[in-house]
Amino acid sequence: MRASKCCQHKFTLIEQLSNELFLEIFDYLNGVDIVYAFSQLNNRFQHLLIKYVNTFDFKSINKVKFDYVTQHHDICQWRSLRLSEDNQTPGQIKLFCQLFPPAQYISQLQSLSILNMKPKCAKEILSQLVSFDYLISLTVTTICGENIQPMTLPSLKRLVFTGCKHNNWIKxxxxxxxxxxxxxxxxxxDCVLTLPKRLKHLKLLYNEAKDGNALQTSLSKMSKLTKLALYDNGNYSILPDGKTWEEFIKSSLPLLKTFQFCSYFLNRNALNDINHTMASFSTPFYLVEKRWFTQCDSNNGTSALGAFYTLPFAFRGMRVDMNSCNMSTSTLPATNIDQKQYESSTRVKTQQFDEKCEISCRNFPTSNIVRLVLNNDFPTNWYFLLKNLRHLEFRRNLSMSATDFANVLTNAPQLESLTILISNLIKLTDSFTNKTVCNQLSKRIKSLTISDSLSNHGYDQNMDDSHILTSVVHIFGNKCEHLSLNLTTSPKEVLHILRNMQQLCSLHIHYPPLLCKSHIKTTSWFQESTVEVGASDFVYIPDDFNFHVWFGKRS
Known part of the structure; x- marks a missing residue:
């Protein structure tokens, strides 16, 4: 009884907090979580939610929350909205637009993000934005603009998008x-790259070998530009020339205050070229007038491969293409400068390893990496990267052992998402028998993507697809909320997944119909499976050879 009264007293104290304090707390939270937690408590909270909570981010939100929030809040009051249609929230964009036609419900928005949109849906969705006169910021991925007509958004000041070079729709x-x-x-x-002339800030991720000349042409007409960031994501380019850029900036970009870039190079005579490049970016124009500093990382053994970038590193992703990064040189002066400020790499969130690099680069980020992509083996001396790692992706078959993988899991306590080839998964779990690895995966992985066909593993020929799938479900059934995989056996195997993975919020299956041994239509067998296991609340999206399901409440 005493404990009960104590709890009641605490709840009373919480309700006595001022509205201003609650609004201060709300500023740190996603509107989706605020409404889900505080809605329908009492009239006071309901008033605060409707009047002051207007920013809603539905990326990675489960369907239960999506349904609840859209039913218990006034959508016409929203000012910022983010929708996403990836494997975790399949069909979310389409469902929202069907339930709440944009022109009718959200034309008052000031900020809108539409992420992972199917390119073929872009025309239909963007055509509904013509009445968005208050929109200031728009983010769209991914889009093909070939068949999209130019549109007018009179207040738009910021645009972020991923798409092809058909960008006439933004003119x-x-x-x-x-x-x-x-x-x-x-x-x-394909077409020639063109860019708007009135920009003040431009960040471009592009391929220098394909579009470098067209980029120079566009930049020569952008005299109001004050910030320029260029990330060359091509395989390899030649080293840039500082003198050429200096002359170009002086003549065409007189207002430029910030210049950031990153490129990866392959030069046969790299050592001489590196020295020449570093000298060209060491003139008074760069070091004194602009205070733009650069760094070059390469392998002292060959010096043929390397990365050249401005300091501090300005982009969210970084590649490692060298088997050793034992030679780093920069234009930072030795005195009269805060080297820690310029040597910082805190913005890097995604690290991609294309080579097994035994020696790390100078000033490498220590604990900021949340996503790690492996195209090659991961040396133990890089384990310092794993402290805050959440997403791990294997894109190739690696020589990593089960013991090595167990050490990676131990050093990555925040890991919750895994994308992996089935052959790697079989190997790294010792054919699903390594208890240490399997227990770690079972307790922690909430999102699993098997990126190739189960039948193409080529590692343990004693395993058929049914055995593999059963093992996957057994290991990941406790925690896994998002599952994506390829099937080449009967699609009725889905029933086994749904029965034993009660936490699933989304399911993606790639299944070529030509391989199907059953004549039952895919829609029929899937609906039969969901009814049998009590999963009646879901969004089902058949897309070519892919079947996406976004689950709501499950009985």
């Missing part, structure tokens, strides 16, 4: 001042 954004543009080169449509 009427006359108020646009900030553009972050990632060029999608997988689009089969």
């Amino acid at each position: 009427n954004f006359h108020s646009l001042r900030t553009l972050e543009y990632t060029i999608n080169y997988t689009c089969h449509h």
